[in-house]
Amino acid sequence: MNIIQSNIANLPTKYGKFKIKAYKDEDQEHLAIMSENFQDLDIPYVRIHSECLTGDTLGSLKCDCQNQLDLALKFIAQEGGLVIYHRQEGRNIGLLNKVNAYALQDQGRDTIQANVELGFNEDERDYRIVEHIFKDLGIKKIKLITNNPKKLAYVESLGVDIKERIPAITKSNKYNKEYINTKKEQMGHMF
Known part of the structure; x- marks a missing residue:
């Protein structure tokens, strides 16, 4: 894993002021978005x-x-912490395949069925860059904002102490209700 990283820069946003740092791993670039008080x-x-x-x-x-x-950036701006913008589009099947998966969903498949029909696993994401970012930023203990049990298990496997899990609960709508149900019922997401 040959990782190139940027310097830290300021990023004022509509949510508040952040510091950002980019990481490049092969052909993917990821972003660490830190509250101004992150180091403290x-x-x-x-x-x-x-x-x-x-x-x-x-x-x-x-x-x-x-x-x-949106929920995470508002929360982190207020409470302090980090958002890792993990650049693996469509559970890491890429934008083109994600649009093809959308077309299959339009025909009645759920997100898992669509990915599998396209020749992928239900989730192709690779979280190795997260380990590098945690080490680079000196992260050993966190309060993790997630509904995804795989992210919890991965972070725990790194030896990072998860002191608390904060659910990322948002309102559903008529277009994403089945998507959220699939995440909950088939992927074990905790809502």
Whole structure:
């Protein structure tokens, strides 16, 4: 794993002022978004947010991604901590395949069925960059903002002490209700 990283820069946002640092691993670039007081925190709040261009940028109602990112950035700006923007689009199947998965979902498949029909596992994400970011930023204890049991298990496998899990609960709508049900019933997400 050959990782290139940027310097830390300021990022004023509509949520508040942050510090950012980029990490490049092969062809993917990830971002650490830190509250201004991040370095002073013994146990920061942390959100590992998986990229979702259609949700995060375009405001898609087919998922809860933008709502979870919005919730995390507001919370971190207020309480202090870190959002890792994990750039693995569509559970790491890429944007083109994600749009193909959307087309299959339009025909009645759920997100897992669509990924499998396209030749992928239900979730192709690789969290190795998270370990590097945690080490680089000196993170040993956190309060993790997640609903995903796989993220919990991965962070625990790194030896990072999870002091608390904070659910990332947002409102569902008629377009993402089945998506959220699939995450809950088939992927074990904790809502």
